[in-house]
Structure formats: C-alpha cells, structure tokens
Amino acid sequence: MLQVLALDEARALLLRKIKKANKKTDRLALPDALGRILAEDVKANDDLPSFNRSAVDGFAVSARDTFGASAALPALLRLAGEVKMGERAELSLNADECAAVWTGGELPHGADAMVMLEDAETLPGGLVAVESPAAPGRHIVFRGDDGKEGETLLCASTRLSAREIGLLAAFGVTQIEVRRRPRVHILSTGDELIDPAETPQNAQIRDCNGPMLTAACEQAGADARFLGRVPDDEQTLLNEMRSAAENCDLLLLSGGSSAGAKDAAVRCLSSLGEVFFHGLALKPGKPTLAGEIDEMPVIGLPGHPAAAYLVFHAMVRPLIFALSGAMLQERTTKAALTEAVPSNHGREELLLVRLDGEQAIPIHAKSGLVSPMTQADGYVRIPRETEGLPKGARVEVILFD
Amino acid sequence: MLQVLALDEARALLLRKIKKANKKTDRLALPDALGRILAEDVKANDDLPSFNRSAVDGFAVSARDTFGASAALPALLRLAGEVKMGERAELSLNADECAAVWTGGELPHGADAMVMLEDAETLPGGLVAVESPAAPGRHIVFRGDDGKEGETLLCASTRLSAREIGLLAAFGVTQIEVRRRPRVHILSTGDELIDPAETPQNAQIRDCNGPMLTAACEQAGADARFLGRVPDDEQTLLNEMRSAAENCDLLLLSGGSSAGAKDAAVRCLSSLGEVFFHGLALKPGKPTLAGEIDEMPVIGLPGHPAAAYLVFHAMVRPLIFALSGAMLQERTTKAALTEAVPSNHGREELLLVRLDGEQAIPIHAKSGLVSPMTQADGYVRIPRETEGLPKGARVEVILFD
Numbered sequence: 149m150l151q152v153l154a155l156d157e158a159r160a161l162l163l164r165k166i167k168k169a170n171k172k173t174d175r176l177a178l179p180d181a182l183g184r185i186l187a188e189d190v191k192a193n194d195d196l197p198s199f200n201r202s203a204v205d206g207f208a209v210s211a212r213d214t215f216g217a218s219a220a221l222p223a224l225l226r227l228a229g230e231v232k233m234g235e236r237a238e239l240s241l242n243a244d245e246c247a248a249v250w251t252g253g254e255l256p257h258g259a260d261a262m263v264m265l266e267d268a269e270t271l272p273g274g275l276v277a278v279e280s281p282a283a284p285g286r287h288i289v290f291r292g293d294d295g296k297e298g299e300t301l302l303c304a305s306t307r308l309s310a311r312e313i314g315l316l317a318a319f320g321v322t323q324i325e326v327r328r329r330p331r332v333h334i335l336s337t338g339d340e341l342i343d344p345a346e347t348p349q350n351a352q353i354r355d356c357n358g359p360m361l362t363a364a365c366e367q368a369g370a371d372a373r374f375l376g377r378v379p380d381d382e383q384t385l386l387n388e389m390r391s392a393a394e395n396c397d398l399l400l401l402s403g404g405s406s407a408g409a410k411d412a413a414v415r416c417l418s419s420l421g422e423v424f425f426h427g428l429a430l431k432p433g434k435p436t437l438a439g440e441i442d443e444m445p446v447i448g449l450p451g452h453p454a455a456a457y458l459v460f461h462a463m464v465r466p467l468i469f470a471l472s473g474a475m476l477q478e479r480t481t482k483a484a485l486t487e488a489v490p491s492n493h494g495r496e497e498l499l500l501v502r503l504d505g506e507q508a509i510p511i512h513a514k515s516g517l518v519s520p521m522t523q524a525d526g527y528v529r530i531p532r533e534t535e536g537l538p539k540g541a542r543v544e545v546i547l548f549d
Numbered sequence: 550m551l552q553v554l555a556l557d558e559a560r561a562l563l564l565r566k567i568k569k570a571n572k573k574t575d576r577l578a579l580p581d582a583l584g585r586i587l588a589e590d591v592k593a594n595d596d597l598p599s600f601n602r603s604a605v606d607g608f609a610v611s612a613r614d615t616f617g618a619s620a621a622l623p624a625l626l627r628l629a630g631e632v633k634m635g636e637r638a639e640l641s642l643n644a645d646e647c648a649a650v651w652t653g654g655e656l657p658h659g660a661d662a663m664v665m666l667e668d669a670e671t672l673p674g675g676l677v678a679v680e681s682p683a684a685p686g687r688h689i690v691f692r693g694d695d696g697k698e699g700e701t702l703l704c705a706s707t708r709l710s711a712r713e714i715g716l717l718a719a720f721g722v723t724q725i726e727v728r729r730r731p732r733v734h735i736l737s738t739g740d741e742l743i744d745p746a747e748t749p750q751n752a753q754i755r756d757c758n759g760p761m762l763t764a765a766c767e768q769a770g771a772d773a774r775f776l777g778r779v780p781d782d783e784q785t786l787l788n789e790m791r792s793a794a795e796n797c798d799l800l801l802l803s804g805g806s807s808a809g810a811k812d813a814a815v816r817c818l819s820s821l822g823e824v825f826f827h828g829l830a831l832k833p834g835k836p837t838l839a840g841e842i843d844e845m846p847v848i849g850l851p852g853h854p855a856a857a858y859l860v861f862h863a864m865v866r867p868l869i870f871a872l873s874g875a876m877l878q879e880r881t882t883k884a885a886l887t888e889a890v891p892s893n894h895g896r897e898e899l900l901l902v903r904l905d906g907e908q909a910i911p912i913h914a915k916s917g918l919v920s921p922m923t924q925a926d927g928y929v930r931i932p933r934e935t936e937g938l939p940k941g942a943r944v945e946v947i948l949f950d
Contacts (some may be wrong), residue, residue: 178745179775182764185906199752202854203917230942233781234741236751251852251915252741254752289917301921309950310768311922313855314761317745318919323723340653344718350637351600351655360715363583367711374580380634451652452866453715466821479880511636515654516690516718518597519713549710 150429154532155496159463161424162438162445163426163470164284171473172328178316183369185324185474186306192299192319197294200255204287207276208237208259209269211284222277227270231256236509255288263286295319307472329371330397330471334361334378334389337413338403338451343377356518357402357456361449364460367549381413389416393441397471400464401437403451413437413448421446428530429495432515433459453518458498458527461548479547483508484540485528491536500524501545508545510546523546553828554898555933562825563839563846564871572874573729579717584770585727586875587707593700593720596693601656605785607690608647608669608677609638609660612685623678628671632657637698637943647677651827656689696720706874730772731798731872734761736789737778738814739804742779756804757919758857762850765861766801768950774826783813790817795844798872801865802838804852814838814849822847830896830933833916834860854919859899859928862949880948884909885941886929892937902946909946925949 153161157216172188202208209225217223223244230248231237239247241258249255249262261282269277295301301319302312304489316324322386341355344349348444358374372404373396393399414426414437419442432455437448447464449456469476486509489499501508503525510528513520526547530537537543550661554562565900572586582847610626626647632638632654640648642659650663654834662683670678696702696725702720703713709727717725742756743749774797779789794800802814813825815838820844829837838849848865850857870877887910890900902909904926911929914921927948929938931938938944 177762179760180766197754198749200753201917203915231752233739234751251738252754289915294918294920301920310761310765311925312857313764314757315919315923316857317760318755318757319747320748320755320853322746338634338653344721345723347721350635351602351632352635352932353598353653354719354721356719359580359718360711362580363709363714366583428574448941453719455621457712457715481882499602503912514604514690514694514763517695518603518716519702520694520714524712548712 152424153425154429154478155433158425158428158436160468162447162463163425163468165440165445166467166470173325174328175323175325178313178322178324181308181324182310182313182325184308184329185369185472186302186304186308186472187325187327188304189300190302190316190321190324192295192297192301193321194297194319196294196319197289197291200291201251201289202251202253202262202287203289204262204264205250206248206262206264206287207278208241209246209261209263209278209282210241210243210258211286213244214263214278214281216262217278219279219280221271222279224271225276225278227274227276234418246278259286260284262448263296270402275527305475307474307477312469320391327473329369330468331395332365332370332372332398332400332468333392333396334358334374334400336390336400336402337380338377339380341377341403355451357449357451357536360453360457361400361402361460364457364465365468368465369472369474370398370468380412382415384454385412386416386419389418389441389446393420393444393446396445398467398470399441399444399446401446401448402456403449417441417446417448428459430459431495431497434495436463452516452519453491454513455501455515457521458500461527461546462498480544481547482506482542483545484542485510486539488539489530489537492530492532492534494532496532497529497530499530501526501528503545508543510542552826553830554826555830556834556863559826559829559837559839560781560867563848563864563868564646566825566841566846567868567871569839574726576724576726577623579714579723579725581713582725582727584707585709585730586770586873587703587705587709588726588728588874589705591703591722591725593696593698593702594722595720596697597695597720598690598692601692602690603650603652603654603666603688604655604665604690605663606651607649607663607665607688609642609656610645610647610648610662610664610679611642611659612662612683612687613680614645615662615664615679618679620680623670623680625672626677626679628655628675628677647679648757661685661689670815692812706876708875708878711834728874730770730798731869732796732803733766733771733773733799733869734793734797735759735766735773735775735801735803736793737803738781738786740779740781741926742778742804758850759853759930760803761854761858762803762861765858765866766869769866770873771799771869781813783816786813787817787820790842790847791821794821794845794847798845799868800842800845800847802847802849803857804850818842818847818849829860831860832896832898835896840925853917855901855914855922856916858922859901861927863899881945882948883907884946885943886911886938887940889940890931890938893931893933893935895933897933898931900929900931902927902929904946911945
C-alpha cells in the first residue's frame, strides 16, 4: 500500500529530494535578465558615485561661509564659475566663493554643501546671496554613498525586477549570470482527452489541464514544454514517460493518478524510478502522485482542473521556485469569511475564495468544473480536524498569481 | 508659469487625456496569450460539459434504488456494464442496475447519481453492494454546469492567467483577440550620461534610468523600447523627441525636466505639442513633466532614480494599464510604522519602506541614490498637511512589483 501524505509533509519531502537542482546558468545582457534569478552575489567593482556629487541644482559652497546667514544679513559669495555636467570640477573654491553646479555635477574642491537655486539669489556683479546657513554635507551625495568597491550589491537568489536592473546598470554590471530556468515537461494522460482546438466526439473532453499547467509553470518561472496527450495504455505511457523524463528538471503528469483503472501512471513511475507517495490527505487533491526518475522529480496531478491547479499552486509551484534557486514568493492577505465553513475531519481542505474588500467569499463548486477557478482570487487552507470556522472568522488567503 | 499639480490630480488628468487609446488587437494562439488582456468578451459556443459526466470513479446508479441502503441491508445492484472513457454511454439502466463509470465518463441513461468505488463492494455474480443511499445528482457534473451556450465566460479587460487559459481551452477557444501591448518609447536626457557598459570619464554617470524604466514598462505590460541618450542641447532634443513620438503610445523622458538650465524638455514639448503640467507637489518627484504630442502622452520623469521609479509606479504605471485596456492592479498591505514620521507640509510624500512581517520600516536615503530602491518593498503615501505619523501608526503600503 502506498503512503498517503499531508500537504506539508509532501511539500517538505519533495524539497528535500531535490538533489540534482539545475545549477546551470545563463549569461545575459542586463535588459534580458528581467524576472530572472541571480546565480551569484554581485559585488561593486568601484565606488558609486565615483565622485562627490550634487543632488540638486544650485550653488556649491563651503558651509562655514554661510554660517549665520539670514534674510536680513545674507552671506554674499563670489560666483567663481560653473561646473559643466559630465566634466571634472576644475575649479577650487577660495573663502567666500561659490560655484554653480547642476544635479549630478561634481562638487568643486573646497565645497562641502549645496545651496538650492531657490534658496539663493544671483546679484549683479557676479555675487550670490545665501539667506540661510547650509549644513556641511547638505544636498551632497558622497563618493561611495550608493555602494563601496567590494560591497555586495545583490545576493544570489534575488529575482531581478526593474529596480535591481537599475542598480546593476548604475554600477556598470551589464552582463550577469542568472540561473537557467528549470525545464518542465508536461504530459496529459487520459483516453477521453482531445486537443482543445478539436471538436469533441461522443464523450471526449478537451484537455484544458495541459495548456493551464504549462502556463502555470511559465508563470512560476519555468521553461515549460507541453508534450501532448497520452492514452491510458500502460505500455504507451511507459514509453512516453521514459522519453519525457529526458532533458528536464521536473515532469508533470496531468490525470492518470486516480484510483481504479487509471493507476497506470504509478505503475509506470514505479518501474522507471521510485514512488514517494500516492495520495495526498487533501481535499481536493487526493489523487496526487510523486516520485522520481534518475533523481528528477515526477509529479502526477489530479485530473479535475481546479484540484490540479490547487495542488500545483500549493505543492508544485514551491518546487519550481526551489529548482529555480529562488525564494518562494507567496502572496497572502487576511480576510473575514462571509459564511461559516463546516468542520473538517480526516484531511486538510483548500477552499477557493473570492475577495471583496477585506471579505473572503467561499466558492462552492462541484469538483470537475473549470469556471470556479477563474472566479477565485485565492484559497484558504483549512487544517484537518477543524471544528468548523464561524462566519466572520479571520483567515489567511493565499493569493493566486 | 506652469502649473504644479498634486499626484492624484496629475494621474486623473492623464487618464482623462487618453483620447487615442491603442485599440489595436492581436489574434493569438491560446498558449501565447498568457499575461495579455482580453480585447472582447468571450462567450461559450456550447454547453460545458456537453454531456452529464461522472466526477468520480465508481458506479452510476438510479438514486431511488439506493434509498434505505445501510451496512446491515445494502442495496444489491446488478452490474450492467462499463462506460468506456471518451465514448458514449450506450447502455441504459433498468431498475436495480448500475454501471461502472470512471471520472469524466458519461452517465448512462437511467442513472442520476454516482456511488464512489470506495463506498461500494463488488460481489461475485456481477453484483454490487451499496451500503449507503446516494442523493440524486451526487457526484455528477451536469451538461452546462461549467457554462451554457452563449454565456459570457470572461469579460473584456481580463488579464489572462493560467486559470483563464485553462477555462478557454476547456471551451475550445484556442484563438483569441487580445489588446496589443502599448508601445512605450524611452529617451534618457543629460550631457553627463553614458551607456552603463562604458566606464565613466571625469564626472560622467552611467544611465541607470534608461534600463530601469524600460524594464518597469515591460513589467507593467508594455512593449518598451529604449531609444538611447540625448545630450541637453535643445535642438538635438527637439529632433529626437519628434522622431521618438512616432509610432508609440507613450513617450517617457528621463531627466531633463528639473529646473535651471535643463528645462529644455518642457520647451521642446511645448513647441511639439502641449504641456499639461510642469512640476508635481510631490516629494520626491517635483521635477515631473507631462503633456502630449498629437494626442500621445509624453511624461518627463525626474533624473534621480528613486524619484523616477516612484513617480513611474504612482503615475505612469496606471497610465500603461489604462493604455493596455486593463484594470489597474495595485497590491497593498497594511503595516505598522516602526518609527515616527515627521509632519509634512506643502506636498505629499512618498516614503520608501521595507516590510518585516507586519511592520513597515522607513528607508532614509539621500536623494540621488539607487540602492535604497532595491531595499524597499514599497512605499507609503503621506498626504500633504499631515501632523506627522506616530511610531506604530497603521499605514497602507503600496507594494512594488
């Protein structure tokens, strides 16, 4: 008899079993790396900024020359010149001198503060009147303020958003090593399945899980390839699984893992590799299967689309993040149940909910339907052996992508 | 004198001004449509399922034949046959008969409930013992339960996630009209800027805003093209802006909109089209500029990277969603400030914060730095004329992507 596991046990087991995580990397130009995962820490090659820089448009001053300045008695400074953008500040300030510097321009020697344009008045005769004292360091970005040579800018496993792209560009890091996206192969199983573009004959059913799971893997950061549909014939499935297991980091089977005549998948997995568990103590999601072929994880998801998607989100998605070398990103929000949820014995339940402000509305749907998924914003995990949740109970909703 | 607007006014003005929203569509195969925005409502061409279907592995029965069944006195039914997956249920049940049906299989005539395999016992002589009564409709998905012919499955403006891909596949919708992604052109301006791959000479600065804003537009769903860097020369900028304004839905300028010598951008915009406002009553983000050229919006963002990114997120991102025909998705979370925030007069402030559980830690950073952005998870909007927020105040954090 094969072991039935709780969701958390199953997830932990699969994460432990990743012995052969894909450590391959891609070296990418920065603009192509959006959304990818850093393969290594990135350190600063130089100080940034590489010079003391003004953060405003205005006048570079020696702060001491402005001490005591007021509207009644402004500090009068001689305008010694202007620092051109992008060029070295050639001039050096003497006492009671200032220089015009624009945002991003270099501070001249002898200056230790900036006075903003709007806080000064240019007078005839090359003089500038400063009406309030400037504190040393005011409006200046000093060399290395953004990062010093050798400092770690970003750690391995960071997912690169636009902000990290900006930081790397600022430091001149324009080629980076990112983790190669894990390759996931997806096989749908079932005699009744046809391509969604075909018209069902008799009691055929369009295979919606294939495209859905392929898209879900892509959303989770995988390089997902749908390999097609396999009938329930055990020998055919064995051959297809053997071939699908090559050159990938995770093999997903859809359907084919329920009890009855359709446990061909578990027999095939058992003959090609090892079965970790067959069955989750989860509602929906009982007919879930997992194991490995040559240290490569294989997961068989339930055939019911909502069950397949929920188990995908709760168990496969974290695995894809781990295979990607990324920290799991799971968005959650707190909400109040709009109705009581009955007590729950024997197995954990994943309850689809729709959010309306801070309320979570349970979605009651027959198993086997597809549409409830698109009405849901996420799900609530209801632990096994729960004495029911009252209306208004605050629950944590795990949000879909 | 050009008008200075508050953030909300500026955002509302820009959204009102979208007269010429890109209504072009792309016809895509379903797997290519992940993340795209539906251009039109999608209706069901047929009932789904197209036949009454079992949701479990088990026995199709007439519920009335099981009424009163118990462990002590099971209902004994004759197994009349098996419904093959994907084929029509040819048989028709007579009284006290049942048929084996697998999950997804068609219900035979005369059956109105399913008994799960585990709730029945197969006896010698072709008999099946059912130990508890089945309610009519139990474990059955009826024709049209997932959607009836002509029903709206998904509305225009829906963003397609894996779940919507699954739903459309189930209904056989494999070619769909999605909104064409808005084309955004990005120009960086500033004499001091160099390509991030180059080594700065003198006081040159690597242009990090160009790659950052390009990536941010992509993340927001745009087709973003970085057109390069333009020096502060007004005639050059005029020519570049005129050319950049062609064949796009939004033109973003980075830098070039601060006061002082660098308001070339506003003069160029004024001569090429119309200026809506020059200056936001926002900290950071004051030197923000907006207008239009031939009804195509043009926005000049501040040169400071964090200011540029914050104004992008608060004002440009909503515009890109609107140009995409999508509802704005803005993720927020409630958190408690870990320190007091001083009173705020004159202009609204966007405060970068890092989240630690349910706490929001303000990030104090000099303007002009890049690294604080990558330490932040989002920002808090602090309204103008606020008497300061005490430590522990619950604030809404707008989360970055």
